[in-house]
Amino acid sequence: xxxxxxxxxxxxxxxxxxxxxxxxxxxxxxxxxxxxxxxxxxxxxxxxxxxxxxxxxxxxxxxxxxxxxxxxxxxxxxxxxxxxxxxxxxxxxxxxxxxxxxxxxxxxxxxxxxxxxxxxxxxxxxxxxxxxxxxxxxxxxxxxxxxxxxxxxxxxxxxxxx
Amino acid sequence: xxxxxxxxxxxxxxxxxxxxxxxxxxxxxxxxxxxxxxxxxxxxxxxxxxxxxxxxxxxxxxxxxxxxxxxxxxxxxxxxxxxxxxxxxxxxxxxxxxxxxxxxxxxxxxxxxxxxxxxxxxxxxxxxxxxxxxxxxxxxxxxxxxxxxxxxxxxxxxxxxx
Numbered sequence: 001x002x003x004x005x006x007x008x009x010x011x012x013x014x015x016x017x018x019x020x021x022x023x024x025x026x027x028x029x030x031x032x033x034x035x036x037x038x039x040x041x042x043x044x045x046x047x048x049x050x051x052x053x054x055x056x057x058x059x060x061x062x063x064x065x066x067x068x069x070x071x072x073x074x075x076x077x078x079x080x081x082x083x084x085x086x087x088x089x090x091x092x093x094x095x096x097x098x099x100x101x102x103x104x105x106x107x108x109x110x111x112x113x114x115x116x117x118x119x120x121x122x123x124x125x126x127x128x129x130x131x132x133x134x135x136x137x138x139x140x141x142x143x144x145x146x147x148x149x150x151x152x153x154x155x156x157x158x159x160x161x162x
Numbered sequence: 163x164x165x166x167x168x169x170x171x172x173x174x175x176x177x178x179x180x181x182x183x184x185x186x187x188x189x190x191x192x193x194x195x196x197x198x199x200x201x202x203x204x205x206x207x208x209x210x211x212x213x214x215x216x217x218x219x220x221x222x223x224x225x226x227x228x229x230x231x232x233x234x235x236x237x238x239x240x241x242x243x244x245x246x247x248x249x250x251x252x253x254x255x256x257x258x259x260x261x262x263x264x265x266x267x268x269x270x271x272x273x274x275x276x277x278x279x280x281x282x283x284x285x286x287x288x289x290x291x292x293x294x295x296x297x298x299x300x301x302x303x304x305x306x307x308x309x310x311x312x313x314x315x316x317x318x319x320x321x322x323x324x
């Protein structure tokens with residue numbers, strides 16, 4: 001079993017309107033029409049070929065403001081604690097974030113995106129096409145989030161996860 | 163801008179029936195009923211609290227067999243090259259994989275999962291609940307994958323991305 005640490009280098013960074021956690025949307029679906037620019041490092045630009053054919057992409061990133069982690073935490077959408085892996089909170093053992101964003105256009109190494117729910121300057125680890133045939137599953141249980149689907153669109157973050 | 167490398171430690175490993183890439187499904191939707199066991203390191207078990215309420219989870223992992231990367235590559239589902247970020251291929255600048263898996267049960271630190279499309283021994287970086295209100299988007303463009311939704315279920319991998 002591989003017990004070595006796993007090391008990544010950002011492929012780029014994202015520019016967003018959110019310079020601090022106060023009042024930031026907590027999911028892309030609460031950030032409709034919030035635009036951001038993902039700036040890919042020049043050495044990776046060739047990897048963007050044909051990405052512009054997709055209307056939505058997964059952006060995988062490092063929660064660079066998360067210091068340390070909690071195994072039990074009270075997420076924005078609840079008043080009870082849950083295990084960190086049952087939440088999307090940033091203070092995770094490996095602080096990796098995933099957002100599904102709308103891809104508006106690509107100009108050289110700059111992706112114009114919508115539904116952005118990330119802090120300005122967030123380092124980007126990977127980009128993948130979002131494909132309903134791969135990514136849509138019907139669920140029959142959604143745990144502590146049952147019946148809270150609507151809250152997510154209006155909920156805003158605070159400083160609890162710094 | 164943070165230019166330091168980003169270092170993660172696996173939170174666990176997955177046991178699957180696939181000891182080599184030959185004939186492995188290339189997406190979870192092509193691996194229905196393939197079972198695997200995700201073994202979480204004991205020190206992270208508290209983070210699993212309430213995860214059993216969710217029928218589906220995101221598993222984020224390191225493609226540990228991917229050596230180096232290609233910015234342009236010909237994916238399993240096409241005969242033309244595309245930029246790596248327009249594909250789900252493993253040989254990526256940061257070889258991070260995402261699979262949406264069905265969570266059958268949790269027994270202490272062992273998650274029994276279905277739809278497993280990963281190599282045996284794959285190091286796991288993170289687990290998040292899959293939540294349709296966050297994760298279902300209607301797309302209007304799916305690029306080079308347009309009209310190939312059905313192929314994905316029968317397609318199997320080969321050694322090209324080692």
